[in-house]
Each structure stands twice: as structure tokens, then as C-alpha cells.
Amino acid sequence: MDLTSLTSNGQLFEVIGLGLALIGSGLVAGFLAGMFGIGGGAVLVPVLYQFLTVLGVDEGVRMHVSVATSLGIIIPTSIRSFLAHKKRGAADLELLKSWLIPLPLGVVAASLVAAYVSGDGLKGIFAVIAFVLGLRMLLNKEHWKLGNDIPGSPIRPLCGAGIGFFSTLMGIGGGVMNNTFMTLYGRPIHQAVATSSGTGLMISIPGTIGLIWAGWGAPELPPFSAGYVNLLGVALIIPVTTFAAPFGVKVAHSLPRRKMEVFFGIFLMVVAVRFILSLNGF
Template sequence: MPVTVDVSSLIELAFALILVGALSGFLAGLFGIGGGAILVPVLYESFRIAGVPLDVRMPLCVGTSLAIIIPTAIRSFRAHHARGAVDMAVIRVWALPIIVGVVGGSVIARYAPERLFKIVFVAVAWSAAARLIFARDHWKFGEDLPKGPLMKAYGLIVGLLSTLMGIGGGLFSNLLMTFYGRPIHQAVATSSALAVLISIPGALGYVYAGWPAAARYPDVMALQLPFALGYVSLIGAVLVMPLSLFTAPLGVRVAHAMGKRTLEAAFGCYLFIVGGRFVISLVSGG
């Protein structure tokens, strides 16, 4: 039996998504995170209201988030690159391992239970929040980023976990680069380039991963999510993208105006809050 939805609720939801686009673009420029860390929790509430089944709701949020990140990440990267803040040497080393990790994450997404996406999101977000809020300058893995296999392994992990979380990779690369003594501003700028590498193949991977869901829930997917491609909602993407493109350069300007410690603390507090939403969801089952 098809699920019915209150039209007024969906209209309110559309306006909320447009505003979220503005905020996600700003955060993409500010933190180098691609905006996914805010998009995934808000899209989750949106799809819950729309009646999307629980077992496909979280991967649909992740896939849609990755698609939305694409233009924002490109704009954010160009703004940071214009300031000369992106470490292109890191990008060259991580490019191939990250893409391999994205492919692996897309395959996992096709078969993984819905709870896995939430657990990964919370574990990584809260770990990063603790590091950013409580860390001291002497908390380091080393004086500079490693060379050889370890560096490539980091790239693989960044690509894999970012794809399962629906983020642009900034969460991990910011953490890694600051643990190896890189300035937070350089970490943020370099992360904006990683978001481009992750979001494009990641979105395509979730299109592939979501085809079985469309077959399982044809009525719901057609009624509540018209024009969805696998685990990517095109309507959600269209509503969020425009303002995110406009506000990304503003976030870049604010990031470069903030002090190192202020930027780290702000990022950490934000991650703690969004991780808490999915802890509630895991406990309540909704």
C-alpha cells in the first residue's frame, strides 16, 4: 500500500533543504568538509518525514549528500587554491588510494545494514571532535606526514570511511594532517581538494548500490522520491545545491580570518552535536 505524505510538510521540508544548502556550502568553505556532516543528519530527518523505509534511509542520505557535495567541493577547492593554501603534493599521493577506497565503500553500501552507516558516522565524528576540542599541540603522530605505504594506506581509509559517511573526506584528512603537525588552515584547504576526488566517484557508486532498494520499494521510491537514481535523490540535490555554491567562498574567507585554536574548537563542537543525533537514532531505532 503506498505511503501518503502531508503536502504542507513536504513544502516546509523543501524550504528547510534550501536553507541547509546555504549552511552546508558555508561549512564546506569553513571546515573543508564538503558540507556532508550537516547534510546527512538533515537529509535523514527529511526522508523520515517523507516516509522512506528505515533500512534504506541512511544510505539514501549518504548517496544524496555525496552528489550535493560535488559542485560545492569544486567551488571550495578553487577558492582555497587561489589563496595558495592547498598542498598538491598530498593530493598526488592520495588520489589513487582514495578512489580505490571510494569504490570499496560503494560496494559495502550495496550490502551493508543501515545501522553500519550510523555507527561509522558517530564513531568518526566523536573521535575527531575529541581530538579537536581537547588536543594540545604536542599530541602528534610525527613532525610531518609519512612517506610510502603508510601514507597510501591513510588515503585508502579516508576514501572508504568518507564514502560510508557521505562526507568529502575533510573529517579524516583534517585530523590526520593536524596530527602530523600541519596547520589547520592548510589541512582545511587540502581537504577541499579531497572532497572533489571522493564525491564524484562516491555519488556514482551510490547510484549503483541503490538499484536493489528501488526494486524492493517501488511504490515508496516512486511516490516519495521521484527522480531518484539508486541511493541518490535528484530532487534533494537540486534543492540544496544552489545556495551551497553561493556560500562556499564566504566560508573560505571566514576560515582564513579565524585563529587556529578557534577554528579547531568550532569544528569539534559541531561534530559532537551532529554525532549525537545518530546516537539517539541508534538507541531509539528511528
């Protein structure tokens, strides 16, 4: 779709508005990366999906490109967020070391699945997990626990692999899932947040590489794409997210998080319902 056609049918202003929305989502994503220890993918994926919809990107690859591009954007955000938390000594480095193998294995498995699953299938996976995570954040109670400390094998590596697998298919850095995992086993929320920024690194880097491979040569990809990763989208949003991440870190260590949890939980559930209603057959 060229500029002339956009102007003639009145879509140019809509595209400009979505471009501004992308920048706004980058600010929110970067802030959330620091505050919640996440890469902001749960915000970026639905916004990117709508942006690609207006641009007329084929529906068969639209969700794949959204997920993969989100993971690419998460890389620098996670780096900056993790270094800021690590400087404060809050991250559980022992847990991250124990996940050096199982978590990337889950990422690799997800990349293989993404190469074959349909756009609707990927959208459905995102919707179901987002709804469950949103519900958990809304109903979260501090006294909910599965144990007093994080277990060893086989639960720990299996959970790490699961976090890597589902986070990659959703285009997120695993922060929401890891926060849930750690707090259910008695770890303080600030430590969970700091550690989750580390899982973002372990997911986003191999996940981006895997989805470049999975989408290499795929038909109907938008311009400036490397596999499923759209380099133009990455270049547009990365500066904004990296700028905003440290502000989220400051808030995470100074203010109660419950109101933000409720807001983010509602956002996840609204996105989940919209994705489910957009599936073929609904």
C-alpha cells in the same frame, strides 16, 4: 504520501519547515566547505535523514539515500572551494597527487560495502566516526603531533584509502579526517583546509557514482532517485551550497577557527548520540 494526506494530518507545515531547514543546512554546508575544507556532509546527512523520515521513506534505504545524496551535493561545493583555495596557492598538490590511487580505492571499497550493509549499520558507522571526530575537535590541542611531516609509504597511502573509505560511508568529503591527518603531522591548518577541499573532489565524484551503482534497482527508493542518490535533493541544495562556499574561504584566511571548531565538534557529538539512540535495540 500525497499532498492531500499531508494537509489532512497536519504534516504539510512540518515538511515545509524541513524544506527550509534543508536550505539552511545548505548555507551552513557551503560555508563549512570553504572554512574547513569539507563538503558539509556531516551537516547534510542528519538533516536529509530527518527530511526523509517525515516523507515516510523506508527505513531500510533512508540512511543510504541521505549519505549518497550528500555526496552528490558535495561535488560542486568541493570544486568551487578547491579552486578558491588553489588560487591562493595554499593546497598541497603533491599530497593530493600521491592519493590519486589509494583514496579512490577506498571509495570503491566503501561503495561495495554500502550495497550490502543495513541502514542501521550505516547509521552506526556514521555515529561512531562522528563522535570520535567531534571529540577530537573539542579537545584539539595545537601541540598534538605524530611527526614533523607527512610520512611516505605505507602510512600515507593507507591513510588515504582509509579517509576515502570511511568518508564515503559517512557521506562526507573527507575534510575533517584530512585536516586531522595533516595537522597531526605538523602541517599548518590553512594548508590542511585548502588540501582537504581537494580530497572532497576525489571522494565525492567516484563516491556518488559508486552509490548510484550500489543502489540501482533497490526497492522503496523515493521518487527522482538514481540508485541511492536523490536527484531532487541534489537540485534543491546545490545552488545554496555553491553560493555560500566562497564566504567560508574568506573566513578561513582571516579569522581564528577555534570557536567554529568547538561548535562543529558539539554538533557532531549530538548527532552521533541521536543516531546511536535510534538504532534498533536501544
